Amino acid sequence: MLARQPSSVGELADQLPITPQAVSQHLGVLRAGGLVVARPDGTRRVYRLNTQGVAALKAYFERIWDDALAAYQKAADVAADNFDHEKEPT
Amino acid sequence: MSSAPTVPTMTGTATVALDVDRAFGFFTEFFGSWWPTDYHIGQTEMADAVLEPREGGRWYERGVDGTECDWGRVLVWEPPHRFVVTWQISGRWQYDDDPKHASEIEGPLQRRPSGGTLVELEHRHLDRLLDGEPFAPPSKKVAAVGAPSCKPSPALPRAPA
Structure with a gap:
Protein backbone atom coordinates (compact mmCIF):
# COMPACT_ATOMS: atom_id res chain seq x y z
CA MET A 1 0.00 0.00 0.00
CA ASN A 50 12.35 3.14 1.68
CA THR A 51 12.94 2.46 -1.97
CA GLN A 52 16.62 3.13 -1.60
CA GLY A 53 17.06 0.23 0.84
CA VAL A 54 14.99 -2.20 -1.22
CA ALA A 55 16.59 -0.98 -4.44
CA ALA A 56 20.07 -1.35 -2.97
CA LEU A 57 19.40 -4.93 -1.88
CA LYS A 58 17.92 -5.80 -5.27
CA ALA A 59 20.80 -4.14 -7.14
CA TYR A 60 23.32 -6.00 -5.03
CA PHE A 61 21.82 -9.41 -5.79
CA GLU A 62 21.37 -8.48 -9.43
CA ARG A 63 25.10 -7.88 -9.66
CA ILE A 64 25.97 -11.14 -7.90
CA TRP A 65 23.74 -13.21 -10.18
CA ASP A 66 24.75 -11.39 -13.35
CA ASP A 67 28.39 -12.12 -12.57
CA ALA A 68 27.78 -15.67 -11.37
CA LEU A 69 25.58 -16.75 -14.29
CA ALA A 70 27.97 -15.20 -16.81
CA ALA A 71 30.82 -17.13 -15.15
CA TYR A 72 28.76 -20.35 -15.19
CA GLN A 73 27.91 -19.91 -18.86
CA LYS A 74 31.53 -19.26 -19.81
CA ALA A 75 32.90 -22.19 -17.79
CA ALA A 76 30.15 -24.54 -19.01
CA ASP A 77 30.93 -23.69 -22.62
CA VAL A 78 34.59 -24.51 -22.04
CA ALA A 79 33.49 -27.79 -20.44
CA ALA A 80 31.22 -28.50 -23.45
CA ASP A 81 34.16 -27.97 -25.81
CA ASN A 82 36.23 -30.40 -23.77
CA PHE A 83 33.47 -33.03 -23.96
CA ASP A 84 33.34 -32.53 -27.74
CA HIS A 85 37.09 -33.01 -28.03
CA GLU A 86 36.87 -36.18 -25.96
CA LYS A 87 34.37 -37.56 -28.43
CA GLU A 88 36.59 -36.87 -31.42
CA PRO A 89 38.65 -39.82 -32.68
CA THR A 90 42.31 -39.39 -31.91
CA MET B 1 -0.98 -6.02 4.02
CA SER B 2 1.32 -9.01 4.30
CA SER B 3 3.99 -9.36 6.94
CA ALA B 4 6.57 -7.33 5.04
CA PRO B 5 6.90 -5.53 1.75
CA THR B 6 8.36 -7.95 -0.72
CA VAL B 7 11.73 -7.30 -2.18
CA PRO B 8 11.27 -8.20 -5.84
CA THR B 9 12.26 -11.75 -6.74
CA MET B 10 15.49 -11.86 -8.68
CA THR B 11 15.66 -13.86 -11.86
CA GLY B 12 18.55 -14.66 -14.12
CA THR B 13 19.18 -16.99 -17.02
CA ALA B 14 22.09 -18.74 -18.62
CA THR B 15 22.15 -20.71 -21.84
CA VAL B 16 24.80 -23.36 -22.18
CA ALA B 17 25.80 -25.88 -24.82
CA LEU B 18 25.93 -28.79 -22.33
CA ASP B 19 23.02 -31.21 -22.33
CA VAL B 20 20.74 -30.99 -19.32
CA ASP B 21 22.41 -33.80 -17.34
CA ARG B 22 25.83 -32.27 -17.72
CA ALA B 23 24.57 -28.71 -17.23
CA PHE B 24 23.00 -29.75 -13.91
CA GLY B 25 26.10 -31.65 -12.82
CA PHE B 26 28.36 -28.79 -13.80
CA PHE B 27 26.25 -26.23 -11.95
CA THR B 28 26.05 -28.24 -8.73
CA GLU B 29 28.90 -30.69 -8.34
CA PHE B 30 31.42 -28.36 -9.97
CA PHE B 31 29.97 -25.28 -8.27
CA GLY B 32 33.35 -24.21 -6.91
CA SER B 33 34.94 -24.32 -10.35
CA TRP B 34 32.84 -21.51 -11.80
CA TRP B 35 31.48 -19.39 -8.91
CA PRO B 36 33.22 -15.97 -8.93
CA THR B 37 35.60 -16.16 -5.94
CA ASP B 38 35.06 -12.46 -5.19
CA TYR B 39 31.68 -13.34 -3.71
CA HIS B 40 32.30 -15.06 -0.42
CA ILE B 41 32.04 -14.33 3.32
CA GLY B 42 35.14 -15.94 4.82
CA GLN B 43 37.99 -13.84 6.09
CA THR B 44 40.55 -15.67 4.00
CA GLU B 45 40.47 -16.08 0.24
CA MET B 46 38.02 -18.67 -1.01
CA ALA B 47 39.62 -21.89 -2.19
CA ASP B 48 36.47 -23.80 -3.09
CA ALA B 49 32.69 -23.72 -2.76
CA VAL B 50 30.68 -26.88 -2.33
CA LEU B 51 27.05 -27.70 -2.95
CA GLU B 52 26.44 -31.17 -1.51
CA PRO B 53 24.39 -33.11 -4.07
CA ARG B 54 21.49 -34.30 -1.92
CA GLU B 55 18.44 -33.03 -0.06
CA GLY B 56 19.58 -31.58 3.25
CA GLY B 57 23.12 -31.14 1.91
CA ARG B 58 25.27 -28.21 2.93
CA TRP B 59 26.21 -25.31 0.68
CA TYR B 60 29.41 -23.73 1.89
CA GLU B 61 32.72 -22.18 1.00
CA ARG B 62 36.13 -23.39 2.06
CA GLY B 63 38.86 -20.82 2.58
CA VAL B 64 42.50 -21.28 1.66
CA ASP B 65 43.18 -21.95 5.38
CA GLY B 66 40.56 -24.74 5.48
CA THR B 67 37.90 -22.69 7.27
CA GLU B 68 34.37 -23.57 6.18
CA CYS B 69 31.59 -20.98 6.05
CA ASP B 70 28.00 -22.09 5.49
CA TRP B 71 25.89 -20.30 2.90
CA GLY B 72 22.75 -22.40 2.98
CA ARG B 73 21.14 -25.83 2.64
CA VAL B 74 19.78 -27.98 -0.16
CA LEU B 75 15.97 -28.13 0.13
CA VAL B 76 15.02 -29.90 -3.09
CA TRP B 77 17.22 -32.18 -5.17
CA GLU B 78 15.66 -33.42 -8.41
CA PRO B 79 18.44 -33.89 -10.95
CA PRO B 80 18.69 -33.00 -13.75
CA HIS B 81 15.81 -30.55 -13.87
CA ARG B 82 15.36 -28.83 -10.53
CA PHE B 83 17.04 -27.90 -7.28
CA VAL B 84 16.18 -25.49 -4.49
CA VAL B 85 18.79 -24.22 -2.06
CA THR B 86 18.59 -21.65 0.72
CA TRP B 87 20.78 -18.56 0.80
CA GLN B 88 21.15 -17.70 4.48
CA ILE B 89 23.67 -14.90 4.29
CA SER B 90 21.83 -12.05 5.98
CA GLY B 91 21.70 -8.35 5.15
CA ARG B 92 24.70 -8.07 7.48
CA TRP B 93 26.60 -10.63 5.43
CA GLN B 94 26.67 -13.26 8.10
CA TYR B 95 25.28 -16.77 8.01
CA ASP B 96 21.93 -16.93 9.80
CA ASP B 97 20.95 -20.44 10.89
CA ASP B 98 17.26 -19.57 11.38
CA PRO B 99 15.24 -21.13 8.51
CA LYS B 100 12.69 -18.30 8.88
CA HIS B 101 15.37 -15.89 7.70
CA ALA B 102 16.36 -17.98 4.70
CA SER B 103 15.96 -16.78 1.14
CA GLU B 104 15.56 -19.44 -1.54
CA ILE B 105 17.17 -20.05 -4.88
CA GLU B 106 15.41 -22.31 -7.32
CA GLY B 107 17.20 -23.51 -10.40
CA PRO B 108 15.06 -25.13 -13.05
CA LEU B 109 16.97 -26.49 -16.05
CA GLN B 110 15.32 -27.21 -19.38
CA ARG B 111 16.52 -28.87 -22.52
CA ARG B 112 16.38 -26.39 -25.40
CA PRO B 113 14.80 -27.69 -28.60
CA SER B 114 17.68 -26.16 -30.53
CA GLY B 115 20.23 -27.95 -28.35
CA GLY B 116 21.90 -27.18 -25.04
CA THR B 117 20.25 -26.19 -21.79
CA LEU B 118 18.47 -23.16 -20.41
CA VAL B 119 19.05 -22.40 -16.73
CA GLU B 120 16.51 -20.05 -15.18
CA LEU B 121 17.43 -19.07 -11.66
CA GLU B 122 15.02 -17.47 -9.23
CA HIS B 123 16.17 -15.93 -5.94
CA ARG B 124 13.13 -15.26 -3.76
CA HIS B 125 12.18 -14.17 -0.24
CA LEU B 126 15.04 -11.69 -0.18
CA ASP B 127 13.11 -9.65 2.40
CA ARG B 128 13.65 -12.49 4.90
CA LEU B 129 17.35 -11.68 4.86
CA LEU B 130 16.60 -8.27 6.30
CA ASP B 131 14.18 -9.39 9.03
CA GLY B 132 14.02 -6.09 10.79
CA GLU B 133 17.68 -5.29 10.24
CA PRO B 134 18.82 -2.45 8.03
CA PHE B 135 20.37 -3.46 4.76
CA ALA B 136 24.05 -2.55 4.73
CA PRO B 137 25.61 -3.26 1.37
CA PRO B 138 29.28 -4.16 1.70
CA SER B 139 31.53 -1.39 0.51
CA LYS B 140 33.23 -3.54 -2.10
CA LYS B 141 32.93 -7.28 -1.85
CA VAL B 142 31.09 -9.58 0.51
CA ALA B 143 34.49 -10.77 1.67
CA ALA B 144 35.21 -7.46 3.33
CA VAL B 145 32.91 -8.28 6.23
CA GLY B 146 34.00 -11.67 7.50
CA ALA B 147 31.72 -14.11 9.23
CA PRO B 148 31.92 -15.26 12.84
CA SER B 149 29.91 -18.36 11.92
CA CYS B 150 32.83 -19.76 9.95
CA LYS B 151 34.51 -22.73 11.56
CA PRO B 152 37.80 -24.49 11.08
CA SER B 153 37.63 -27.41 8.73
CA PRO B 154 36.82 -30.64 10.59
CA ALA B 155 39.72 -32.20 8.70
CA LEU B 156 42.23 -29.85 10.29
CA PRO B 157 43.71 -30.52 13.72
CA ARG B 158 42.12 -28.34 16.38
CA ALA B 159 44.00 -26.42 19.01
CA PRO B 160 43.57 -28.00 22.45
CA ALA B 161 40.78 -26.37 24.46
Whole structure:
Protein backbone atom coordinates (compact mmCIF):
# COMPACT_ATOMS: atom_id res chain seq x y z
CA MET A 1 0.00 0.00 0.00
CA LEU A 2 2.84 2.36 0.82
CA ALA A 3 4.35 1.59 -2.56
CA ARG A 4 1.29 3.26 -4.12
CA GLN A 5 1.04 6.20 -1.78
CA PRO A 6 2.85 7.44 1.32
CA SER A 7 0.33 7.35 4.18
CA SER A 8 -0.19 8.01 7.85
CA VAL A 9 -1.14 5.34 10.40
CA GLY A 10 -4.75 6.58 10.35
CA GLU A 11 -5.01 6.45 6.56
CA LEU A 12 -3.64 2.90 6.49
CA ALA A 13 -5.94 1.73 9.30
CA ASP A 14 -8.96 3.13 7.44
CA GLN A 15 -8.23 0.80 4.54
CA LEU A 16 -7.39 -2.27 6.62
CA PRO A 17 -9.38 -4.57 8.88
CA ILE A 18 -6.94 -3.92 11.75
CA THR A 19 -6.63 -1.30 14.46
CA PRO A 20 -4.43 1.81 14.21
CA GLN A 21 -2.39 0.33 17.09
CA ALA A 22 -1.68 -2.79 15.07
CA VAL A 23 -0.75 -0.69 12.02
CA SER A 24 1.54 1.44 14.13
CA GLN A 25 3.24 -1.59 15.67
CA HIS A 26 3.74 -3.14 12.26
CA LEU A 27 5.19 0.05 10.81
CA GLY A 28 7.59 0.22 13.75
CA VAL A 29 9.02 -3.18 12.81
CA LEU A 30 9.30 -2.22 9.15
CA ARG A 31 10.95 1.04 10.06
CA ALA A 32 13.48 -0.69 12.31
CA GLY A 33 14.31 -2.88 9.34
CA GLY A 34 14.88 0.09 7.08
CA LEU A 35 12.03 -0.94 4.81
CA VAL A 36 9.93 2.14 5.47
CA VAL A 37 10.85 5.66 6.50
CA ALA A 38 8.73 8.23 8.34
CA ARG A 39 8.70 12.01 8.17
CA PRO A 40 6.67 14.37 10.34
CA ASP A 41 3.89 16.29 8.60
CA GLY A 42 2.24 18.65 11.05
CA THR A 43 0.89 16.55 13.90
CA ARG A 44 1.09 13.23 12.05
CA ARG A 45 3.82 11.07 10.60
CA VAL A 46 3.76 10.05 6.97
CA TYR A 47 5.27 6.67 6.15
CA ARG A 48 6.65 5.69 2.77
CA LEU A 49 8.61 2.75 1.37
CA ASN A 50 12.35 3.14 1.68
CA THR A 51 12.94 2.46 -1.97
CA GLN A 52 16.62 3.13 -1.60
CA GLY A 53 17.06 0.23 0.84
CA VAL A 54 14.99 -2.20 -1.22
CA ALA A 55 16.59 -0.98 -4.44
CA ALA A 56 20.07 -1.35 -2.97
CA LEU A 57 19.40 -4.93 -1.88
CA LYS A 58 17.92 -5.80 -5.27
CA ALA A 59 20.80 -4.14 -7.14
CA TYR A 60 23.32 -6.00 -5.03
CA PHE A 61 21.82 -9.41 -5.79
CA GLU A 62 21.37 -8.48 -9.43
CA ARG A 63 25.10 -7.88 -9.66
CA ILE A 64 25.97 -11.14 -7.90
CA TRP A 65 23.74 -13.21 -10.18
CA ASP A 66 24.75 -11.39 -13.35
CA ASP A 67 28.39 -12.12 -12.57
CA ALA A 68 27.78 -15.67 -11.37
CA LEU A 69 25.58 -16.75 -14.29
CA ALA A 70 27.97 -15.20 -16.81
CA ALA A 71 30.82 -17.13 -15.15
CA TYR A 72 28.76 -20.35 -15.19
CA GLN A 73 27.91 -19.91 -18.86
CA LYS A 74 31.53 -19.26 -19.81
CA ALA A 75 32.90 -22.19 -17.79
CA ALA A 76 30.15 -24.54 -19.01
CA ASP A 77 30.93 -23.69 -22.62
CA VAL A 78 34.59 -24.51 -22.04
CA ALA A 79 33.49 -27.79 -20.44
CA ALA A 80 31.22 -28.50 -23.45
CA ASP A 81 34.16 -27.97 -25.81
CA ASN A 82 36.23 -30.40 -23.77
CA PHE A 83 33.47 -33.03 -23.96
CA ASP A 84 33.34 -32.53 -27.74
CA HIS A 85 37.09 -33.01 -28.03
CA GLU A 86 36.87 -36.18 -25.96
CA LYS A 87 34.37 -37.56 -28.43
CA GLU A 88 36.59 -36.87 -31.42
CA PRO A 89 38.65 -39.82 -32.68
CA THR A 90 42.31 -39.39 -31.91
CA MET B 1 -0.98 -6.02 4.02
CA SER B 2 1.32 -9.01 4.30
CA SER B 3 3.99 -9.36 6.94
CA ALA B 4 6.57 -7.33 5.04
CA PRO B 5 6.90 -5.53 1.75
CA THR B 6 8.36 -7.95 -0.72
CA VAL B 7 11.73 -7.30 -2.18
CA PRO B 8 11.27 -8.20 -5.84
CA THR B 9 12.26 -11.75 -6.74
CA MET B 10 15.49 -11.86 -8.68
CA THR B 11 15.66 -13.86 -11.86
CA GLY B 12 18.55 -14.66 -14.12
CA THR B 13 19.18 -16.99 -17.02
CA ALA B 14 22.09 -18.74 -18.62
CA THR B 15 22.15 -20.71 -21.84
CA VAL B 16 24.80 -23.36 -22.18
CA ALA B 17 25.80 -25.88 -24.82
CA LEU B 18 25.93 -28.79 -22.33
CA ASP B 19 23.02 -31.21 -22.33
CA VAL B 20 20.74 -30.99 -19.32
CA ASP B 21 22.41 -33.80 -17.34
CA ARG B 22 25.83 -32.27 -17.72
CA ALA B 23 24.57 -28.71 -17.23
CA PHE B 24 23.00 -29.75 -13.91
CA GLY B 25 26.10 -31.65 -12.82
CA PHE B 26 28.36 -28.79 -13.80
CA PHE B 27 26.25 -26.23 -11.95
CA THR B 28 26.05 -28.24 -8.73
CA GLU B 29 28.90 -30.69 -8.34
CA PHE B 30 31.42 -28.36 -9.97
CA PHE B 31 29.97 -25.28 -8.27
CA GLY B 32 33.35 -24.21 -6.91
CA SER B 33 34.94 -24.32 -10.35
CA TRP B 34 32.84 -21.51 -11.80
CA TRP B 35 31.48 -19.39 -8.91
CA PRO B 36 33.22 -15.97 -8.93
CA THR B 37 35.60 -16.16 -5.94
CA ASP B 38 35.06 -12.46 -5.19
CA TYR B 39 31.68 -13.34 -3.71
CA HIS B 40 32.30 -15.06 -0.42
CA ILE B 41 32.04 -14.33 3.32
CA GLY B 42 35.14 -15.94 4.82
CA GLN B 43 37.99 -13.84 6.09
CA THR B 44 40.55 -15.67 4.00
CA GLU B 45 40.47 -16.08 0.24
CA MET B 46 38.02 -18.67 -1.01
CA ALA B 47 39.62 -21.89 -2.19
CA ASP B 48 36.47 -23.80 -3.09
CA ALA B 49 32.69 -23.72 -2.76
CA VAL B 50 30.68 -26.88 -2.33
CA LEU B 51 27.05 -27.70 -2.95
CA GLU B 52 26.44 -31.17 -1.51
CA PRO B 53 24.39 -33.11 -4.07
CA ARG B 54 21.49 -34.30 -1.92
CA GLU B 55 18.44 -33.03 -0.06
CA GLY B 56 19.58 -31.58 3.25
CA GLY B 57 23.12 -31.14 1.91
CA ARG B 58 25.27 -28.21 2.93
CA TRP B 59 26.21 -25.31 0.68
CA TYR B 60 29.41 -23.73 1.89
CA GLU B 61 32.72 -22.18 1.00
CA ARG B 62 36.13 -23.39 2.06
CA GLY B 63 38.86 -20.82 2.58
CA VAL B 64 42.50 -21.28 1.66
CA ASP B 65 43.18 -21.95 5.38
CA GLY B 66 40.56 -24.74 5.48
CA THR B 67 37.90 -22.69 7.27
CA GLU B 68 34.37 -23.57 6.18
CA CYS B 69 31.59 -20.98 6.05
CA ASP B 70 28.00 -22.09 5.49
CA TRP B 71 25.89 -20.30 2.90
CA GLY B 72 22.75 -22.40 2.98
CA ARG B 73 21.14 -25.83 2.64
CA VAL B 74 19.78 -27.98 -0.16
CA LEU B 75 15.97 -28.13 0.13
CA VAL B 76 15.02 -29.90 -3.09
CA TRP B 77 17.22 -32.18 -5.17
CA GLU B 78 15.66 -33.42 -8.41
CA PRO B 79 18.44 -33.89 -10.95
CA PRO B 80 18.69 -33.00 -13.75
CA HIS B 81 15.81 -30.55 -13.87
CA ARG B 82 15.36 -28.83 -10.53
CA PHE B 83 17.04 -27.90 -7.28
CA VAL B 84 16.18 -25.49 -4.49
CA VAL B 85 18.79 -24.22 -2.06
CA THR B 86 18.59 -21.65 0.72
CA TRP B 87 20.78 -18.56 0.80
CA GLN B 88 21.15 -17.70 4.48
CA ILE B 89 23.67 -14.90 4.29
CA SER B 90 21.83 -12.05 5.98
CA GLY B 91 21.70 -8.35 5.15
CA ARG B 92 24.70 -8.07 7.48
CA TRP B 93 26.60 -10.63 5.43
CA GLN B 94 26.67 -13.26 8.10
CA TYR B 95 25.28 -16.77 8.01
CA ASP B 96 21.93 -16.93 9.80
CA ASP B 97 20.95 -20.44 10.89
CA ASP B 98 17.26 -19.57 11.38
CA PRO B 99 15.24 -21.13 8.51
CA LYS B 100 12.69 -18.30 8.88
CA HIS B 101 15.37 -15.89 7.70
CA ALA B 102 16.36 -17.98 4.70
CA SER B 103 15.96 -16.78 1.14
CA GLU B 104 15.56 -19.44 -1.54
CA ILE B 105 17.17 -20.05 -4.88
CA GLU B 106 15.41 -22.31 -7.32
CA GLY B 107 17.20 -23.51 -10.40
CA PRO B 108 15.06 -25.13 -13.05
CA LEU B 109 16.97 -26.49 -16.05
CA GLN B 110 15.32 -27.21 -19.38
CA ARG B 111 16.52 -28.87 -22.52
CA ARG B 112 16.38 -26.39 -25.40
CA PRO B 113 14.80 -27.69 -28.60
CA SER B 114 17.68 -26.16 -30.53
CA GLY B 115 20.23 -27.95 -28.35
CA GLY B 116 21.90 -27.18 -25.04
CA THR B 117 20.25 -26.19 -21.79
CA LEU B 118 18.47 -23.16 -20.41
CA VAL B 119 19.05 -22.40 -16.73
CA GLU B 120 16.51 -20.05 -15.18
CA LEU B 121 17.43 -19.07 -11.66
CA GLU B 122 15.02 -17.47 -9.23
CA HIS B 123 16.17 -15.93 -5.94
CA ARG B 124 13.13 -15.26 -3.76
CA HIS B 125 12.18 -14.17 -0.24
CA LEU B 126 15.04 -11.69 -0.18
CA ASP B 127 13.11 -9.65 2.40
CA ARG B 128 13.65 -12.49 4.90
CA LEU B 129 17.35 -11.68 4.86
CA LEU B 130 16.60 -8.27 6.30
CA ASP B 131 14.18 -9.39 9.03
CA GLY B 132 14.02 -6.09 10.79
CA GLU B 133 17.68 -5.29 10.24
CA PRO B 134 18.82 -2.45 8.03
CA PHE B 135 20.37 -3.46 4.76
CA ALA B 136 24.05 -2.55 4.73
CA PRO B 137 25.61 -3.26 1.37
CA PRO B 138 29.28 -4.16 1.70
CA SER B 139 31.53 -1.39 0.51
CA LYS B 140 33.23 -3.54 -2.10
CA LYS B 141 32.93 -7.28 -1.85
CA VAL B 142 31.09 -9.58 0.51
CA ALA B 143 34.49 -10.77 1.67
CA ALA B 144 35.21 -7.46 3.33
CA VAL B 145 32.91 -8.28 6.23
CA GLY B 146 34.00 -11.67 7.50
CA ALA B 147 31.72 -14.11 9.23
CA PRO B 148 31.92 -15.26 12.84
CA SER B 149 29.91 -18.36 11.92
CA CYS B 150 32.83 -19.76 9.95
CA LYS B 151 34.51 -22.73 11.56
CA PRO B 152 37.80 -24.49 11.08
CA SER B 153 37.63 -27.41 8.73
CA PRO B 154 36.82 -30.64 10.59
CA ALA B 155 39.72 -32.20 8.70
CA LEU B 156 42.23 -29.85 10.29
CA PRO B 157 43.71 -30.52 13.72
CA ARG B 158 42.12 -28.34 16.38
CA ALA B 159 44.00 -26.42 19.01
CA PRO B 160 43.57 -28.00 22.45
CA ALA B 161 40.78 -26.37 24.46
